[in-house]
Amino acid sequence: MLAEKLLLHVFVILVPILVYTSFFENRRIGRSPYFLGMMYGLSAILCLAVSYYSYGLYWDLRYVPLVLSFLYGGPIAGGITFLSIIGARTLMNGDALLFGYISIALAASVPFFYVKRFWRQQTKKRIITAIWLGIWPSFIMLSILISWRYFSENPIHNLSELLLYILLFGVIQIVAIGFASMLHEAVIERRMMNKEMQRAEKLNTLGELAASIAHEVRNPLTVVKGFLQLMKSQEKQNGDNYQYLGLVLSELARAEAIINDYLNFAKPQFEKIERLDLSTTIFDVVSLMHPLAIKQGVELDSDLKNEVYLHTDRNQFKQALVNVIKNAIEATDHGGRVKVSLVAAGQNVRIIVKDNGKGMTKEQLSRIGTLFYTTKDKGTGLGTLVSLRIIEAMEGKIIYKSEPGKGTEVSITLPLVRQLNDGKSCTG
Numbered sequence: 001m002l003a004e005k006l007l008l009h010v011f012v013i014l015v016p017i018l019v020y021t022s023f024f025e026n027r028r029i030g031r032s033p034y035f036l037g038m039m040y041g042l043s044a045i046l047c048l049a050v051s052y053y054s055y056g057l058y059w060d061l062r063y064v065p066l067v068l069s070f071l072y073g074g075p076i077a078g079g080i081t082f083l084s085i086i087g088a089r090t091l092m093n094g095d096a097l098l099f100g101y102i103s104i105a106l107a108a109s110v111p112f113f114y115v116k117r118f119w120r121q122q123t124k125k126r127i128i129t130a131i132w133l134g135i136w137p138s139f140i141m142l143s144i145l146i147s148w149r150y151f152s153e154n155p156i157h158n159l160s161e162l163l164l165y166i167l168l169f170g171v172i173q174i175v176a177i178g179f180a181s182m183l184h185e186a187v188i189e190r191r192m193m194n195k196e197m198q199r200a201e202k203l204n205t206l207g208e209l210a211a212s213i214a215h216e217v218r219n220p221l222t223v224v225k226g227f228l229q230l231m232k233s234q235e236k237q238n239g240d241n242y243q244y245l246g247l248v249l250s251e252l253a254r255a256e257a258i259i260n261d262y263l264n265f266a267k268p269q270f271e272k273i274e275r276l277d278l279s280t281t282i283f284d285v286v287s288l289m290h291p292l293a294i295k296q297g298v299e300l301d302s303d304l305k306n307e308v309y310l311h312t313d314r315n316q317f318k319q320a321l322v323n324v325i326k327n328a329i330e331a332t333d334h335g336g337r338v339k340v341s342l343v344a345a346g347q348n349v350r351i352i353v354k355d356n357g358k359g360m361t362k363e364q365l366s367r368i369g370t371l372f373y374t375t376k377d378k379g380t381g382l383g384t385l386v387s388l389r390i391i392e393a394m395e396g397k398i399i400y401k402s403e404p405g406k407g408t409e410v411s412i413t414l415p416l417v418r419q420l421n422d423g424k425s426c427t428g
């Protein structure tokens with residue numbers, strides 16, 4: 001039966017990937033295109049060997065390993081599979097050998113030229129593309145062959161059975177490619193996650209090291225500063241050294257500020273916790289950002305009617321907000337609009353910064369907040385990360401929603417400590 005044979009094919013096609021994921025994924029050989037090519041070549045030969053002959057046609061899924069090897073293994077793996085099919089087909093001989101060659105070459109050329117674009121797509125789209133690329137050549141071949149038989153001396157009698165065959169063939173093929181490419185994608189994702197984890201671990205260690213060095217440098221700096229101040233106070237006001245000492249001290253202050261900023265980034269420190277009136281604080285930040293907005297030709301609005309109080313460090317909170325609003329303004333073109341609003345939401349308070357700027361793609365959205373990720377020429381890729389750290393330390397959350405070309409909405413949710421709505425104070 002066709003169905004049984006084709007299901008056998010599905011198994012034959014999945015075997016190389018299963019073997020690969022279970023035994024070779026983390027070994028060096030698993031990454032070799034020669035190895036993948038050989039596995040897929042083998043499964044293509046097996047497909048040919050167990051193909052089902054009916055209506056004068058060989059029904060098999062040999063294009064599936066061919067397409068998959070090109071897409072996931074590159075030209076070398078694809079080439080090996082291609083040659084294996086050609087070899088096996090030549091040995092099988094039979095009529096229409098030339099036709100077989102042409103169809104294999106046609107089936108191989110599409111993924112060969114498409115592979116670059118394939119890798120620019122996202123996971124889900126890649127699976128769909130793989131299905132299309134695998135199913136097209138076989139359907140074209142099928143239709144050519146069937147029409148050829150239709151006009152030849154022995155026309156097809158049982159059309160409904162043939163249609164059923166084609167339907168079955170299509171469904172099983174989709175299942176086979178779909179499964180195979182899903183397995184491949186899982187391997188790829190796992191590998192990427194591993195890499196990212198190693199990278200993050202390394203950065204984390206580096207960050208901690210740098211932070212402890214910065215901390216160690218700050219102490220002698222403080223001592224040096226103290227003695228220099230002492231020397232300056234003992235120096236005559238009109239002496240040469242007096243001026244030099246002033247210069248040295250101001251440079252020292254700068255070095256100290258840089259170190260403090262860095263330490264702040266590495267670990268936000270909440271020095272002075274105070275009761276903040278959020279609407280006033282946000283209004284201050286918005287006023288601070290106005291000059292930048294004007295320079296950029298962006299309208300910066302705020303809607304801060306709610307009266308909400310929060311216990312936190314004023315400067316840290318302002319810093320977090322400045323970074324988000326600055327990004328919103330920078331992402332917006334001349335004539336655009338950025339709006340900052342404050343909404344009380346039950347036990348939480350939400351600050352929403354909405355712009356109608358250039359927005360972000362899904363890929364960009366997933367990278368935002370990773371260290372040094374920036375799309376700007378003079379960007380640092382630190383702003384969002386600092387905001388995230390600060391809001392995290394305040395036990396809040398930042399959620400980015402964005403659509404390319406339409407704009408971005410950043411919502412910062414913070415747990416509320418106390419709220420004053422009716423003029424009476426309440427604790428809680």
Ligand code: ADP
Binds near residue numbers: 327378408
């Ligand atoms: P920088 O501003 O130095 O580039 P950030 O960490 O502040 O670093 O931002 C990282 C990146 O995130 C930006 O380069 C930009 O591409 C993107 N981004 C952040 N906010 C927005 C926004 N509101 N609209 C569009 N893109 C944004």
Ligand code: MG
Binds near residue numbers: 323326327383384
């Ligand atoms: Mg920024």
